[in-house]
Amino acid sequence: MYRTVRTFFVLTLTVGLGIVALPAIAGWDVSGDFGSTNPSGAWSYGWTDDITNPAYRFNYDGEYVPDLALYPGGPGGATGAIEGWWYAFASPSILHNKTNAQWDSGWFSMRANEVAMHPGVYAPEFPLIRWTAPAAGDYLISGKFLQQVWMTSTNDVHILLNRTSIFDGLIWYDPSDPSQLIEEAPFSLLLTLAQGDKIDFTVGLGPDRDFSMGLAALQASIDVVPEPGSMMMLGGLLGSAGLALLRRKSR
Numbered sequence: 455m456y457r458t459v460r461t462f463f464v465l466t467l468t469v470g471l472g473i474v475a476l477p478a479i480a481g482w483d484v485s486g487d488f489g490s491t492n493p494s495g496a497w498s499y500g501w502t503d504d505i506t507n508p509a510y511r512f513n514y515d516g517e518y519v520p521d522l523a524l525y526p527g528g529p530g531g532a533t534g535a536i537e538g539w540w541y542a543f544a545s546p547s548i549l550h551n552k553t554n555a556q557w558d559s560g561w562f563s564m565r566a567n568e569v570a571m572h573p574g575v576y577a578p579e580f581p582l583i584r585w586t587a588p589a590a591g592d593y594l595i596s597g598k599f600l601q602q603v604w605m606t607s608t609n610d611v612h613i614l615l616n617r618t619s620i621f622d623g624l625i626w627y628d629p630s631d632p633s634q635l636i637e638e639a640p641f642s643l644l645l646t647l648a649q650g651d652k653i654d655f656t657v658g659l660g661p662d663r664d665f666s667m668g669l670a671a672l673q674a675s676i677d678v679v680p681e682p683g684s685m686m687m688l689g690g691l692l693g694s695a696g697l698a699l700l701r702r703k704s705r
């Protein structure tokens with residue numbers, strides 16, 4: 455639904471009386487914007503070990519940790535397909551498949567262009583993908599956490615606003631009880647943000663507290679929601695264009 459509105463808004467209207475160029479709406483995508491610098495535009499990459507409550511309540515000094523570095527190749531082997539932010543094997547890690555093809559390491563896999571996160575082995579070690587609001591406004595944050603191609607064990611997944619959880623979910627696969635499978639944790643959050651507000655996406659070890667098979671994928675986009683005044687202006691323009699067309703046809 456919102457995508458439709460967004461598409462309308464970036465259209466250049468070429469109707470009868472002339473061309474009306476409408477302003478493009480800014481948008482961000484966790485995969486398409488994946489950065490090789492830290493921070494990278496509105497995004498930054500880090501982790502935190504200061505989580506006070508295992509029941510997914512967060513209270514940490516969540517500035518990103520400078521020693522988290524971008525490494526080429528996956529933690530399981532060198533390849534040009536995978537890049538990621540982490541500081542040591544089994545540390546909290548953030549991975550990105552740079553290619554348009556699924557990549558399989560033999561012990562984990564990533565879909566084309568996928569971003570995924572893995573908590574560290576020494577719990578609590580939560581990776582953080584952070585987006586900082588560049589301006590005050592209304593934003594739609596939508597997407598999902600999801601299982602890897604090869605089933606993830608369990609992960610708790612969260613979205614934080616300025617260190618307070620605003621979304622908690624689970625992805626879940628228990629080989630002893632496959633009927634309990636939770637493949638995705640979708641989210642759609644409409645937020646009014648101030649400039650500098652921080653949104654964190656993060657993944658924990660899950661109720662099993664098990665590190666193995668703990669890679670969880672993240673698909674997330676953030677879009678500016680047009681002001682009501684802008685929408686009324688757009689409606690007015692579309693209405694005027696329609697009237698102009700009707701007048702031309704009636705001649």
Ligand SMILES: [Ca+2]
Binds near residue numbers: 607609659664665
């Ligand atoms: Ca787990």
